[in-house]
Amino acid sequence: MATTNEYTPSTATGRLANFVDTRVGASTIVKEFGRKIFPDHWSFMFGEVALYTFVLLLLSGTFLTFFFDPSMAHVVYEGSYVPLKGIGMSTAMASTLDISFDVRGGLFMRQVHHWSALLFVASLSVHMLRVFFTGAFRRPRELNWVVGGVLLIMGLAAGFTGYSLPDDLLSGNGLRIIDGVMKALPVVGTYLSMFFFGGEFPGEHVIPRLYSLHIMIVPAVIILLLVIHLFMVVTHKHTQYPGPGRTNDNVVGFPVGPVYAAKAGGFFFIVFGIVAFISGIFQINPVWNYGPYDPSPVSAGTQPDWYIGFVDGALRLMPGVLGDFSFVWNIPFPWGDNSLVLSVLLPALVPAGALFTVMFAWPWIERWVTKDNREHHLLDRPRNAPFRTAMGAAGVVFYCVMWAAASSDLIATHFHVALNDVTYWLRALFFVGPLVAFWLTRRICLSLQRKDREIVLHGREAGIIQMSPEGGFSEKHEEVDVYKRYLLTNFNDNQYIPAQPDAAGHISRKEKRRAKISKFFFEDRVAPVTPSELAAAKAAHGHHEVEGEKQDSIEK
Amino acid sequence: MKALSKKRRHPLAAVALLLFGLLITGSLYTAAGSISEAKAADTTTASQSDVDEGGKLFVANCATCHGMNAEGTNSGPSLIGVGAASVDFQVGTGRMPMQMQGPQAQAKPVQFTDEQISQLAAFVASLGAGPAIPDEESLDTTKGDAAHGGTVFRVNCAMCHNAAAAGGALTRGKFAPTLAGVSEKHIYEAMVTGPQNMPVFNDSNITPDEKRDVVTFLKTIEANGSAGGVALGSLGPVAEGLFVWTAGLGIIIAFTIWLTSRPS
Numbered sequence: 001m002a003t004t005n006e007y008t009p010s011t012a013t014g015r016l017a018n019f020v021d022t023r024v025g026a027s028t029i030v031k032e033f034g035r036k037i038f039p040d041h042w043s044f045m046f047g048e049v050a051l052y053t054f055v056l057l058l059l060s061g062t063f064l065t066f067f068f069d070p071s072m073a074h075v076v077y078e079g080s081y082v083p084l085k086g087i088g089m090s091t092a093m094a095s096t097l098d099i100s101f102d103v104r105g106g107l108f109m110r111q112v113h114h115w116s117a118l119l120f121v122a123s124l125s126v127h128m129l130r131v132f133f134t135g136a137f138r139r140p141r142e143l144n145w146v147v148g149g150v151l152l153i154m155g156l157a158a159g160f161t162g163y164s165l166p167d168d169l170l171s172g173n174g175l176r177i178i179d180g181v182m183k184a185l186p187v188v189g190t191y192l193s194m195f196f197f198g199g200e201f202p203g204e205h206v207i208p209r210l211y212s213l214h215i216m217i218v219p220a221v222i223i224l225l226l227v228i229h230l231f232m233v234v235t236h237k238h239t240q241y242p243g244p245g246r247t248n249d250n251v252v253g254f255p256v257g258p259v260y261a262a263k264a265g266g267f268f269f270i271v272f273g274i275v276a277f278i279s280g281i282f283q284i285n286p287v288w289n290y291g292p293y294d295p296s297p298v299s300a301g302t303q304p305d306w307y308i309g310f311v312d313g314a315l316r317l318m319p320g321v322l323g324d325f326s327f328v329w330n331i332p333f334p335w336g337d338n339s340l341v342l343s344v345l346l347p348a349l350v351p352a353g354a355l356f357t358v359m360f361a362w363p364w365i366e367r368w369v370t371k372d373n374r375e376h377h378l379l380d381r382p383r384n385a386p387f388r389t390a391m392g393a394a395g396v397v398f399y400c401v402m403w404a405a406a407s408s409d410l411i412a413t414h415f416h417v418a419l420n421d422v423t424y425w426l427r428a429l430f431f432v433g434p435l436v437a438f439w440l441t442r443r444i445c446l447s448l449q450r451k452d453r454e455i456v457l458h459g460r461e462a463g464i465i466q467m468s469p470e471g472g473f474s475e476k477h478e479e480v481d482v483y484k485r486y487l488l489t490n491f492n493d494n495q496y497i498p499a500q501p502d503a504a505g506h507i508s509r510k511e512k513r514r515a516k517i518s519k520f521f522f523e524d525r526v527a528p529v530t531p532s533e534l535a536a537a538k539a540a541h542g543h544h545e546v547e548g549e550k551q552d553s554i555e556k
Numbered sequence: 557m558k559a560l561s562k563k564r565r566h567p568l569a570a571v572a573l574l575l576f577g578l579l580i581t582g583s584l585y586t587a588a589g590s591i592s593e594a595k596a597a598d599t600t601t602a603s604q605s606d607v608d609e610g611g612k613l614f615v616a617n618c619a620t621c622h623g624m625n626a627e628g629t630n631s632g633p634s635l636i637g638v639g640a641a642s643v644d645f646q647v648g649t650g651r652m653p654m655q656m657q658g659p660q661a662q663a664k665p666v667q668f669t670d671e672q673i674s675q676l677a678a679f680v681a682s683l684g685a686g687p688a689i690p691d692e693e694s695l696d697t698t699k700g701d702a703a704h705g706g707t708v709f710r711v712n713c714a715m716c717h718n719a720a721a722a723g724g725a726l727t728r729g730k731f732a733p734t735l736a737g738v739s740e741k742h743i744y745e746a747m748v749t750g751p752q753n754m755p756v757f758n759d760s761n762i763t764p765d766e767k768r769d770v771v772t773f774l775k776t777i778e779a780n781g782s783a784g785g786v787a788l789g790s791l792g793p794v795a796e797g798l799f800v801w802t803a804g805l806g807i808i809i810a811f812t813i814w815l816t817s818r819p820s
Contacts, residue, residue, distance in 0.1 A: 042812040049808055083702045083776050100783065107784055118800040119808075126805065169710065169719055170792065263815055270811050278804060283784030284796050289720040289777070291710050299714040300724025300732065306797025407794040409725035418659070418729035 034257030039240040043134075046127035048264060052271040053120040054222065057158075060113040061215065067103050069095040070165065070211035072204040081288050089167070089292030092207045096166040096287055111279035117162060118284075119275060121155045121307040128152060132362070132392050134379035135492075136239045138372075142363040144232040147225055149360050154222045156307055161214035163285075163305050167207055170285075172293030173302045175206065177315070184344040186331070202295060241379050244486045248377045303406055313405030314347035317427050351402060355395065362391075369517050370494050383452075384491040386445035387521035393441035394434035401429045442524070449526035452488045455480055456529045457537040489529045496522040588760070603678075610679025613672055617653055626683055631657070638749065639686020640677035645745035647673050649738075651752075659729035660752040687748040694764050695740040700772025708766050709773050712757065720790040721774055726753055736778055740771045 009018045021027045038044075071091040077084050079094065080101045099106035128148060131137055137145035164171040179201045182193040198205030237251050246252045254260060290299065304312050320327060320343045327343035358365075366388065367373060382389040404411065405426045412419040459477035466474055480488065499507045499515035563569060615624065621632030628634030632654075635642075646652040647668055651661040668676070677689065693699075710719060716732035718724045723734035730753045735743065747767050750756035762770070781787075788795040 040816045042809065042816045045812040045816070049812075083706050083773055083780070085703045087703050087707060111784055114796075115800065115804070118796060119804050122800055122805055123808070169714075267811070267815060270815075271808065274804070274807050274811070280785065282786045282788060282799065283782045285793075286720070286782060286784055286787070286790075288783070289790065291706060291719060294710070297710040297714050297719075299710070299719035300716050301718045301722065301792050301794075303793045305793045306800070309793070309797065410791060410794050412725040412729075413723060413731050416729075418727075419725045420728050 030257065033234070034255060034261075036234065036237075036256045037251045037253045038238050038256065038260050039246075039251060039253035041241060043130045044238070045267065046123045046130060048267060049123035049271055050120055050127055051226070052268045053116040053123060053275065054226070055268070056116040056272060056275055057113060057120060058219070060109050060116065061219075063109045064099065064106075064113055065215060067095060067099045067106060068092070068165070070208045072167065072202075072207050077292075084288060084291065087292060090207065092165060092167040093287070093292045096168070100288065108279055111282075111284050112275060113162075114284045115279050115282075116275050117159050118306060121152075121159055124148075124152050124155050125307075128359075129392070129396070133382045133389060134239070134241075135376065135385055135388060136379055137363045138376040139363075139367070140375055141232070141236055141239075142367075144229060144236065145363055146360055147229045147232065149356070151222065151225050151229065153356070154218055154225065158214065158218045158222065159305055159307055161210045161218060163308075164210050165207060165214060166285075166287045167293050168287035169290040169293050169297060169299055170287070170302060172202065172295070173298055174304050174308075176201065176295065177312070181344055181348040184341040184348070186338055186340050202293065237377065239377050239379050242381070242487060242490055244483045246378060248375065251377070301409060306403075309406035310399055310402040311348060311352055313402035313408075313426075314351045315344070316408055317402065317405045317423065317430060318343050318347035319427075351398070355399065358395065369514055369521060371497055372492075372494070376492070378492075380492060381487075383445045383448040385494070386442045386449070386525070387494070389445050390438045390442040394438040397433045397437035398430070401426055401433050405430075446524060446526055453526060453529055456485055456488050456534065489534075491528055493525070493528055494522050495525065606675045606678040607682045608679075609672075610675035610677070610682075613668070613676050614679050617667075618676075621654070626680065635680050635683065637684035637686045638680060640681040640689050641687040641745040642749040642751070643677040643680045644673060644689045645742055645749055645751055647676055649742055660731070663733065687745075690741060690744045690748075694768055695744060695771060696768070697740065697772040697775050700765075700768040702769070702773045702776040704766070705769030705771070705773030706777075708762060709770050712762060713770070716754075718790070718792075720787075721777065722790040735774055738774075740775065743771050743774060744768075 007018065009015045069091045073091045074088055075091050075094050077087050077089055077094050077097060079085070079097050081097055084097065096110075099110055101107070131145065131148070160174075164175050179193050179197065182196065183189040185192060193201065196206065196209075197203040198209070238253070240246050240251055240253065243252070291297075303309060318327075327341070327346070329340040329342065330337040331340055380388070382392075405423070408422045408426065409419060411417070411422050459479040462476040462478045464476040466476055468474065497515065497518050499511045501507050502511070614622075614626065618626075618632075618635075621629060622635050623629045623632075626635040643652075646661070648666060650664040650666045653667060654661045655664055666673075680686075681688070709721075713721075716724055716726065717735055718732075721735035724732050726732060732754070738746075744767055745751075746754060747757045747762065747770070748759075757767070782790070788799055
């Protein structure tokens with residue numbers, strides 16, 4: 001910086017700012033980032049909610065680490081909660097009770113931590129659903145979709161490791177299920193379980209180990225992925241909903257500075273306020289009700305937190321035997337029988353595995369079927385991608401059936417139906433539900449698209465009945481304005497692409513399979529209105545045009 | 557000893573051994589069984605007129621299902637030997653007379669006065685020995701140990717009634733009801749008589765003192781309320797998840813719409 005015409009600030013603040021700026025180049029960053037444009041839509045804000053609840057988790061979690069003692073050493077509880085006084089328990093449980101009853105503000109902070117954890121995973125999920133149903137994962141954002149998916153899994157990991165820490169009866173039952181799933185793995189299962197628990201379940205090591213994962217490894221991975229995720233959002237620019245003036249090459253919205261910096265900053269405090277309000281009013285995870293963990297009692301109404309519920313539900317739905325057919329297979333080996341407990345392995349691993357595999361692979365599946373490798377910065381309205389919306393709905397129903405199964409006992413008691421019947425119905429829905437959801441959603445999407453066509457071509461029914469001089473009755477139709485028409489007619493129209501021969505003129509088996517899926521997805525489709533169709537429709541209506549034509553002229 | 561060993565091949569040796577074994581087993585069983593023996597006779601204070609009145613009430617209200625002599629029919633079990641405690645629980649909580657046949661009798665408004673209930677109980681108790689209605693002493697929660705009661709509850713009761721006593725589902729439409737608002741006496745009677753699908757917890761399984769501890773525990777957590785705020789039904793993570801997806805996300809969405817709908 002030896003230039004002579006260097007800027008010399010005149011005020012003290014200016015000098016300080018200039019000092020920093022000339023050393024770290026902050027103004028370039030602010031200039032770049034501050035002029036970043038973000039489009040405005042309420043559905044774009046769930047990722048932000050996830051980010052803010054994560055910040056809340058870090059803050060409240062740090063507070064909790066000051067008082068929590070992740071040890072499984074045996075102590076006799078002598079704190080102020082009378083119904084547990086004099087009961088033997090682990091130090092982890094005792095310190096959780098101390099946080100709840102003897103640390104000032106401790107119970108509130110525990111509830112803030114737990115409620116924000118539930119909200120964190122919920123907002124992550126809704127954010128992913130928004131990205132999926134609007135097609136925001138398409139090129140160039142496939143990798144960010146994958147990063148987001150891994151973030152979701154890390155969110156589940158953070159949640160589960162945290163849920164287990166207090167060493168209460170409820171979370172101990174959850175760990176016992178994990179132990180059971182591990183032991184169901186053939187050959188290595190027992191060793192794996194012994195390795196994880198440091199001996200026979202429950203042992204004295206698992207809580208400190210989960211604690212290391214929960215407060216160090218998992219949050220570190222989440223922060224790393226979060227940075228990558230946000231960096232890619234900035235690189236890719238934000239997607240936007242279609243509309244007049246919005247193209248694949250621009251972003252219409254407001255800049256970060258000052259609009260979004262203020263909005264997002266304010267929104268952080270709103271989220272903070274909502275979580276604090278909920279935590280102050282509503283009780284969550286009352287470990288003192290559950291009591292200390294002991295492998296013998298299993299309480300009724302034992303469930304994991306909502307985000308693990310679908311795996312628990314799958315386990316509940318799985319029958320142990322089907323008539324005479326047992327799902328436990330004993331495979332003879334030279335050293336004796338090895339059991340393959342499919343009644344545990346199948347439900348614990350397969351549905352979740354299938355769900356996540358399809359989720360991660362979907363951008364590539366869609367690209368392969370549609371042969372659409374273009375960049376997409378304009379989102380799809382869900383109705384304009386019936387195949388994708390239908391697939392998403394099928395996935396959601398598949399998930400929700402398992403999710404509901406995790407509360408089968410509460411459905412039974414609260415709706416006064418038999419537990420067995422709830423299970424039978426949910427088992428049927430597990431297979432039929434996604435198919436019905438796929439079919440129904442696609443029909444609804446296609447109908448909505450037809451309605452859109454109808455509105456563009458014939459206008460909206462104005463509700464005004466006119467009598468002509470000849471005595472005939474007719475209803476006035478109001479033409480949609482050009483902005484609305486733009487939205488209704490401009491969308492990415494995927495069509496069935498028959499199998500294409502390769503360079504050698506050969507149609508590969510894979511290509512035939514692709515064509516089959518493409519036919520299944522795009523055989524039924526509603527094409528967008530073309531200009532000629534619109535002109536023809538106008539001409540047909542034209543001779544009844546009301547005088548004094550304006551932009552929003554009223555047609556019969 | 558030598559004389560005894562000489563006779564070991566006697567034809568009747570096996571019979572003698574068998575008899576000896578049976579005698580030992582029998583006496584041991586009697587000794588062990590007497591702990592949980594029904595103590596109906598010594599606590600009965602009912603007069604003959606109560607029994608007679610109870611008999612009339614029984615014939616008028618219960619005999620259709622339980623038979624004229626309480627011997628049981630296809631529609632209802634025999635009541636001989638169920639004891640006064642059983643009647644006091646079933647009739648005193650409104651479960652009997654049963655509203656309708658179903659997986660289990662449900663509680664409903666009580667149909668009889670306290671006097672009538674005690675008369676019915678006296679009548680049924682007169683049919684055969686069974687558990688008596690617990691006395692004041694065994695229900696005195698000031699003498700119970702809530703912490704120990706909690707341990708007993710979690711080991712014996714929580715698998716059906718839920719750790720927070722909020723109730724839970726059983727198979728085929730049966731269920732374990734919530735224990736909130738159930739009187740000390742009825743909790744105790746349920747343990748000794750095992751109504752509906754509940755097992756009997758006799759005095760050798762859970763001692764009378766432990767039963768009092770359980771009652772004390774239940775009354776303590778009921779009186780304590782929920783420390784953390786609204787309990788959401790004490791149903792655990794399902795209620796919490798449902799809450800966060802409806803109210804929690806609902807409020808968030810309302811704010812996102814508000815934030816993005818304002819012109820900046």
